[in-house]
Every structure is written in structure tokens, then in C-alpha cells.
Amino acid sequence: MPDTSRITALLGRSQAALYAAAEPLPVESWRKPPAPGAWSAGEVFAHLNMVEVAIVDGVERMIAAPPKKLTLLQRIHFSPRLARFRQLKRRSPIPLDQALVLEKPESLSRHAAMRKRALALFAENSGRDLRAYRHKHPFFGYLNFYDWFCTIGYHELRHTEQVQEIVEIFQK
Numbered sequence: 448m449p450d451t452s453r454i455t456a457l458l459g460r461s462q463a464a465l466y467a468a469a470e471p472l473p474v475e476s477w478r479k480p481p482a483p484g485a486w487s488a489g490e491v492f493a494h495l496n497m498v499e500v501a502i503v504d505g506v507e508r509m510i511a512a513p514p515k516k517l518t519l520l521q522r523i524h525f526s527p528r529l530a531r532f533r534q535l536k537r538r539s540p541i542p543l544d545q546a547l548v549l550e551k552p553e554s555l556s557r558h559a560a561m562r563k564r565a566l567a568l569f570a571e572n573s574g575r576d577l578r579a580y581r582h583k584h585p586f587f588g589y590l591n592f593y594d595w596f597c598t599i600g601y602h603e604l605r606h607t608e609q610v611q612e613i614v615e616i617f618q619k
Contacts, residue, residue: 448576449593455569457600462562465495465603466555468610472617477551481616486543488613491606492554493547494539499561499599501541503568505582506595510572514579517589522581524588530601533608540585569596 469488478489486494549557577592584590590598 449578451569451573451593454593454596454600455566457597458562458566458569461600461603461607462558465558465607465610468607468614469551469555472551472610472614474551476617477554478548479617481613485613486609487548488610489548489551489554490543491610491613492558493545493549494541494543495603495606496554496557496561497541497544497547498539498602499558499565502595502599503561503565506592507568509580509582510577510592515581515589517581521589524584524590524594525586527587527590527594527598527601529587530598531604533605537586565596565599 469492472488476488478487480487480490548554572592580592581589582595584595584598587594587598
């Protein structure tokens with residue numbers, strides 16, 4: 448069985464880092480992009496929520512069915528840790544829904560509720576070995592149940608750096 452405490456710790460650490468990065472940004476700057484064509488902090492949080500909802504919904508569907516039989520070649524995938532590095536530029540396969548760009552308190556509250564749901568799903572399945580359950584990630588290949596939760600944490604750390612940059616621009 449994989450070490451689930453390591454994954455839970457990653458999710459807690461990434462969420463704490465994100466909130467610490469966002470804390471100094473005033474509410475009046477939350478929905479303002481720092482530059483033309485750049486995302487605001489509110490848009491970053493909307494994106495993070497959209498991705499986490501998609502992952503949690505997908506994982507729920509994935510484990511409700513029998514695991515997919517994959518060839519050895521299909522089981523080769525990139526590490527979810529790569530989601531952390533902003534140098535690897537990728538366009539999100541999920542278009543940003545502007546209706547989900549909320550004010551700061553609502554953004555933080557929605558994010559916290561989604562994380563609570565993700566952690567509950569993870570905890571509910573802690574007694575099962577779900578490594579055989581895999582679904583294809585648009586960039587990394589077929590990820591298993593545990594890799595998907597790691598992807599949430601590493602993706603969040605990636606965007607924490609973006610929020611830090613937004614805060615720095617508005618503090619100048």
C-alpha cells in the first residue's frame with residue numbers, strides 16, 4: 448500500500464502555502480489582473496477549483512468501475528511532481544469559467560470546501576489499494592488514484608508561485 452500520509456501532508460502543505468501567498472493581497476486587488484493578458488488571483492483560484500473538482504469527480508467515477516487493463520507501455524507516465532514547475536508552460540485543457548471567479552472570501556471558502564471533499568474521498572478509501580485504478584492525464588499519461596491526489600498538491604504549488612508574483616506586483 449502506498450504511504451497515504453505523505454499525500455495528505457502534501458495536500459495540507461500546498462493549501463497552507465497557497466493561503467499564505469494569497470493573504471497579503473487586498474480584496475480590492477483580488478479580481479484585478481496584474482498585467483494585460485495575465486490572470487488575477489481570483490482567476491487562479493477559480494482555475495484551481497475547477498481542476499480539483501474535475502480530478503475528484505473523475506477519481507470518484509474511476510474507482511466506481513473495475514480498473515482499466517493497461518499495457519506495460521501505457522503504465523509508463525510522467526511524475527505528477529512535474530505539475531509544480533512553472534517553467535513547463537502548458538495551457539489548461541479546462542477553459543476558465545469566468546462565472547467561477549469570485550471575491551476573495553468566497554474564493555477561499557470554495558477552495559477550502561473543495562479540499563475538504565477531496566480529503567474526505569481520499570480518507571474514505573485509505574483502507575483500499577487503488578494503484579490499479581488509472582485514468583489518462585492530458586500531459587502525464589495514465590495516473591493512478593494516488594498520483595491524481597499528488598497532482599492536486601503539485602499543481603497547487605505551481606499556482607502558489609503565480610499568486611506570490613501577483614502579490615509582489617501589487618505591492619510595488
